[in-house]
Amino acid sequence: MAFATKLALGDVSPDDCPPLLEPEFKKNLDKIREMVAPLLSAEATGIKLDEDKCTGCNNCVVVCPVDVAAEPPTSEGRAAMSTDTVFRIENGVSKIINLEKCRRFPPDRLNCRVCEQYCCTDAIEIW
């Protein structure tokens, strides 16, 4: 169970389990690799940002608790101007400029999903 949790968090890969590498478990290994593939394609936080869907509405900037702490005027709806925030709207679309500051980033891995919750166009998805 502990290994499964670590696998889900992205701390280990299926190949880190020696018994799975044995020939008789090949089917299981392939299946598990298939299951965790989306996790491997996501960022370390599990956040995926589709710039084609983004309208640059600033919702993610204003609602992100890290951004509010890093640049307090964003809490009142102002655009992020510093380089200290997680999100910033650049050239009309949202960019993640400090992924490591996200509350989902290891080692904290808090289950914060507010950016996804208030992204009206579904440009932000969390795996």
Place this chain on the structure above:
Amino acid sequence: MDDVVCSGCSLLCDDVSAEVSGKSVSSLGLCKLGHTHLEKVVMLKSESIEKKLEKAVDILLNAKNLLIYGWTHTTDEEVQEGLKLAEMTNGHFSSSTNLGPWQAMLHSIHSEGLAIDLEYVRNNGEFIIYWGSDPSESLHRHSSRFAVLPRGQKIPEGVESRTIGVVDVRKTETMKMANHRLIIPAGADAELLDVILSELEGKSVVKDKVLGIPGSELIGFVNGLRKSDCTVIFYGSGVINSGKYDSNLSGISKLIKAIRKTGKEAYALPMFVEPNTMGVIKAISQEEDDALQRMASGEFDVALIVSDDVLANLPNIAAKALARMQTVYVGLSGGFTDTKAKVSIHTNDPITAGLGTMTRVDMKEISFKKWKTRKEHSTIRDVLLKMQDIIRGKKA
């Protein structure tokens, strides 16, 4: 980067910055609409306008019945020059605000103007209702800057301190962040308003489904109105362009009065999209404007269209009539109206010119900021002043 004011929509965002290097544009804080608008303006090719001005003025002076139309993308100062030009040419001054916004602002719901501005909503708005309006599609930063997400003086937790309702005829993107989502049949706004009003007054009319909305959902919505100390209804084109704007706005007005009777605050604010709709409405007289009907009946033979792609937005019958007229276009390049015009004079835009004032959708005046960018194009004001000079010269 320099601080700029965006003229991409009626929010006129003044907390953004941009930089232009050759044809390349970088921006911070501008939404996709604003950034795209800035890119379009920067791509303008420079051109000589002197010969075009002479030709344009000749067309205007030879008109039997001249219409001067458009204006919602011009500054307040440019509207004033347009009014002077109309006087000099005996032209009929009208604007594309008569496609709904003008009528809404003349309605008794705004008999005392707009009672509050968007900053007040940010600081006090508890129950925010988007009725027939979808900021996710048209005013991208409305929710994040003012109405839904930001924290304010009496809204310490931002969105957690507010309740959000959306009423529309379809599922909209804004509904994703709403607590109450009411999808109603087209044209049923006034009927729903009646039901909400009755329920609010304690008549308990909601038993089962109303207009397809589950009774429990509707009662929850009304309870939200009762609990809120400050309710703001943002009405949009779904209310004013549904063919029943009068009864819709009257219904909203009655609801606001009923809420206020309970000692709570309630307001209605418009969600007009074009950048300077309010500036134009403020500048023109309060008389009824029948330009659309006159246009459709073919009464005008020449039209000066200023900075509005009206051919893309007018009702079919008026657009067809306009397409048959001789037209002079002044404004940003691109669009049907520009292509169809006999003479087109391309100008700069306030976002890059950094000059003048526009009036935000809540009637707050926003002045453009000067910044470092290419300014070789004339502004609309420059063109209008030159036209006035040529006319004076010809008349003398």
